[in-house]
Amino acid sequence: xxxxxxxxxxxxxxxxxxxxxxxxxxxxxxxxxxxxxxxxxxxxxxxxxxxxxxxxxxxxxxxxxxxxxxxxxxxxxxxxxxxxxxxxxxxxxxxxxxxxxxxxxxxxxxxxxxxxxxxxxxxxxxxxxxxxxxxxxxxxxxxxxxxxxxxxxxxxxxxxxxxxxxxxxxxxxxxxxxxxxxxxxxxxxxxxxxxxxxxxxxxxxxxxxxxxxxxxxxxxxxxxxxxxx
Amino acid sequence: xxxxxxxxxxxxxxxxxxxxxxxxxxxxxxxxxxxxxxxxxxxxxxxxxxxxxxxxxxxxxxxxxxxxxxxxxxxxxxxxxxxxxxxxxxxxxxxxxxxxxxxxxxxxxxxxxxxxxxxxxxxxxxxxxxxxxxxxxxxxxxxxxxxxxxxxxxxxxxxxxxxxxxxxxxxxxxxxxxxxxxxxxxxxxxxxxxxxxxxxxxxxxxxxxxxxxxxxxxxxxx
Numbered sequence: 099x100x101x102x103x104x105x106x107x108x109x110x111x112x113x114x115x116x117x118x119x120x121x122x123x124x125x126x127x128x129x130x131x132x133x134x135x136x137x138x139x140x141x142x143x144x145x146x147x148x149x150x151x152x153x154x155x156x157x158x159x160x161x162x163x164x165x166x167x168x169x170x171x172x173x174x175x176x177x178x179x180x181x182x183x184x185x186x187x188x189x190x191x192x193x194x195x196x197x198x199x200x201x202x203x204x205x206x207x208x209x210x211x212x213x214x215x216x217x218x219x220x221x222x223x224x225x226x227x228x229x230x231x232x233x234x235x236x237x238x239x240x241x242x243x244x245x246x247x248x249x250x251x252x253x254x255x256x257x258x259x260x261x262x263x264x265x266x267x268x269x270x271x272x273x274x275x276x277x278x279x280x281x282x283x284x285x286x287x288x289x290x291x292x293x294x295x296x297x298x299x300x301x302x303x304x305x306x307x308x309x310x311x312x313x314x315x316x317x318x319x320x321x322x323x324x325x326x327x
Numbered sequence: 328x329x330x331x332x333x334x335x336x337x338x339x340x341x342x343x344x345x346x347x348x349x350x351x352x353x354x355x356x357x358x359x360x361x362x363x364x365x366x367x368x369x370x371x372x373x374x375x376x377x378x379x380x381x382x383x384x385x386x387x388x389x390x391x392x393x394x395x396x397x398x399x400x401x402x403x404x405x406x407x408x409x410x411x412x413x414x415x416x417x418x419x420x421x422x423x424x425x426x427x428x429x430x431x432x433x434x435x436x437x438x439x440x441x442x443x444x445x446x447x448x449x450x451x452x453x454x455x456x457x458x459x460x461x462x463x464x465x466x467x468x469x470x471x472x473x474x475x476x477x478x479x480x481x482x483x484x485x486x487x488x489x490x491x492x493x494x495x496x497x498x499x500x501x502x503x504x505x506x507x508x509x510x511x512x513x514x515x516x517x518x519x520x521x522x523x524x525x526x527x528x529x530x531x532x533x534x535x536x537x538x539x540x541x542x543x544x545x546x547x548x549x
Contacts, residue, residue, distance in 0.1 A: 166545055221497035228493065232485040242483050245542055246494070249476070252534060253498050260501035260527050264508070 106303075113296030120146075120293045123286035137201035144194040145287055146294035147187045148216075154184025154298060155223065159251035162244035171313065172306075174240035177247055178230060179305035183298055185223045192216060211261040218257050222250040236313065328417045335416070335424035342401060343428070349394045350432050357390035357440040365447055375448045380510035383444050384503060388470060390440065391433050392495060395474040396481070396488045398425050403482060408547070418543040425475050426539075433467055450514075458518045459510075465528045466506035472535040473498050479546045501531045 124142040131138035161177035164170075195213065196206040207213065226246050233239040279287075343349060364382050368375060375382065402408045411421060441463075445452045477495050481487030496503075509524035 166542075218497050218500050221493075225490075225494045225497065228490060229480075229484060232487075232490065233483055234485075238483055241545055242480055245480055245545060249473075249498065249535075249538060252538065253501070256501040256527065256531050256534065259530075260504045263523065263527065264504055 109296070110300060113293060113300060116289060116293035116296055120286065120290040123282070123289055128283045128286050129280065134202055137198060140194050140198045142286055142290040143294075144191060144198065146290040147190045147194070149291055150294045150298050151184050151187045151191060151219075153295065154180045154187065155219070155251060155254075158184065158247050162247035162251075165240060165244040166248070169237070169240065171236065171240065174236075174243065175306045175309040176302070178243065179302040179309065181223055181226050181247065182305060183301045185220070185227060187294070187298070188216065188220045188223065192220060209261075209265060211258060211265070214261045214264075215254065215258045218261075219254055222253065226250060236316075328420050328423075331416045331420035332423040332427070335411075335421060336427045339401075339424065339428040340431070343432070349397055350435050353390045353394040353432060353436045354439045356393055357386050357436050358443065360386045360389050361440065361444055361447060370448045376450055376514075377511075379444070379448055379450045380514060381507045382448065383441060383510065384466070384506045386440055386444065387433070387437060387467075388496075388499070388503070390436050391429075391470055392474065392492050394432050394436070395429050395471075395478050396491045398429060398475055398478040399482050400488075408482075412547050418547045419540050421547070422475065422479070422539050422543045425479070426471060429475050430467070430471050433471060437463065437467065454514050454516070455518060458513045458521060462506070462509045462513055462521060462525065465525055465532060466502055466509070469502035469506075469528055469532045469535065470499065472532060472539055473502070476535060476539040476542070476546075501527055505531070 120142065124139050128139070130136050158177045158180040161173045161180065165173040165177065195216075199208065199213075200206050226243060229246055230239055230243050233242055361382075364386070368378075368382075399408070402411065442452075444450070474495055477491055477498070481491045481494070484490055505524045505528040509521040509528070512518065512521035512524070
C-alpha cells in the first residue's frame with residue numbers, strides 16, 4: 099500500500115511538471131500565429147482537452163459494456179468518474195473553442211460539424227449525469243447508466259456523419275500532410291495533451307476513491323441499522 | 328416470441344381502444360403545436376415552404392415524445408411489469424410489442440397532422456408519393472426505436488417522463504437532420520438528394536433496433 103502511495107506521489111509530481119512545461123511552451127516557447135497573433139495559444143488547452151474527452155468517453159463506454167456483461171460495482175464507479183471529468187473537459191473544449199472562434203472567425207459559434215457534434219456530445223453526457231442523480235438504488239443506477247453510456251457513445255459517430263453532411267469551416271490540425279503547425283508547437287501540443295491526460299487520471303482516481311468511501315459508508319450504515327433495530 | 332409479442336401488442340391495443348388516452352392526447356397536441364406555429368410564423372404573409380419539413384417533424388416529434396413517454400405507464404402504475412417478468416415471456420417480445428403499439432399511435436398522429444400541416448401552412452401537396460412515404464416511414468422508425476428504448480430506460484428514473492425529452496432529442500439529432508433534409512428534398516422535387524440522407528437514417532434505425540433488442544434483457548432485470 100505504501101509503495102503504491104509512493105507511486106502516485108511520483109505520478110502527481112510528473113503531472114505537475116508536465117503542466118509547468120506545457121504552460122511555459124504555450125506562452126513563451128512558441129511563436130505568435132502569423133495573422134491571429136497570440137489568440138491561437140488557447141489551442142493547446144483546447145486540443146489537449148478535446149483529445150482527452152475522446153479518451154474519457156471511450157473509456158466510459160468500454161467500462162459500461164464490461165458492466166453489462168459482468169456487473170461489478172467498480173466498473174460503474176470508473177465509468178461514472180470518467181464521464182464526470184470528461185464532461186468538465188467538454189465544457190472546457192466548448193468554452194476555449196468559442197473564445198478562439200471569436201478572434202479567428204469573428205463569432206462565438208458556428209454550425210460547423212465538429213462544434214455541433216461536441217455540443218450534442220455535451221448534452222448526451224449531461225443527460226448521463228442527470229440520469230445517475232435521479233436513481234437511488236446503486237445496482238439499478240449502474241445498469242441504467244451503463245445502457246445510456248453505450249447508447250450515447252454509439253450515437254456520436256452518426257451525429258458527426260449527419261452534421262458533416264449538413265455543412266462543413268473547422269481548421270484541420272492533423273491533415274494527410276502531417277501537422278499544419280511549426281515543430282515547437284507540435285511539441286507543446288503533445289506536452290499539454292499529456293498534462294491534461296495526467297490530470298484526468300488523477301481526478302478520476304479521486305472520484306472513484308470518493309465513490310468507494312461513499313458506498314462503504316452506506317454498507318456500514320445498513321449493517322448498523324440491522325444490528326440496532 | 329412472435330406470438331408473445333402479438334399477445335402483448337393486442338393487450339395494449341385493447342387498453343388504448345377502451346381509453347383512447349394516448350392517441351387523443353398526441354393527435355390533439357400535434358394540432359396545437361401546428362396552430363402555435365401558425366401564430367408564430369403567420370403563414371398568410373410568410374412563405375413557409377423552405378421551412379415546412381422542419382415544422383412538420385418538430386410537430387410530430389413533440390407529439391410523439393409525449394405519447395412514447397407513457398409507453399410503460401400502464402404497466403408501472405398497476406405493477407404489471409413484475410408479472411410480465413415472472414411470466415415466461417421473452418423480454419425481446421415486450422420491446423417488440425411496445426414498438427408496434429407506439430408505431431401504430433404515431434401512424435395515426437401523422438395521418439392527422441401531416442395533411443393538416445399542408446393545408447394550414449398553405450404548402451401545395453405535390454410530391455412523388457413513394458419517396459415521400461419512404462422518408463416518412465424511415466424517419467418515424469428512427470424516432471420510434473430510440474424513443475421506445477429510452478422510455479424503457481426512463482421507467483427506472485425519478486421524474487422519468489420529465490427527463491425523457493432531455494435524453495431523447497440530443498440522441499435524435501441524426502434523425503432530425505436526416506428527416507428534415509430528406510423530406511425537404513422530396514417536397515422540392517430533388518428525390519435523388521434525399522437518398523443520401525436516407526442512408527444515415529437507415530444506419531441509425533438499424534443501430535438502435537439492434538441495441539434495443541440486445542439490451543432488452545438488461546432493461547427488465549433492473
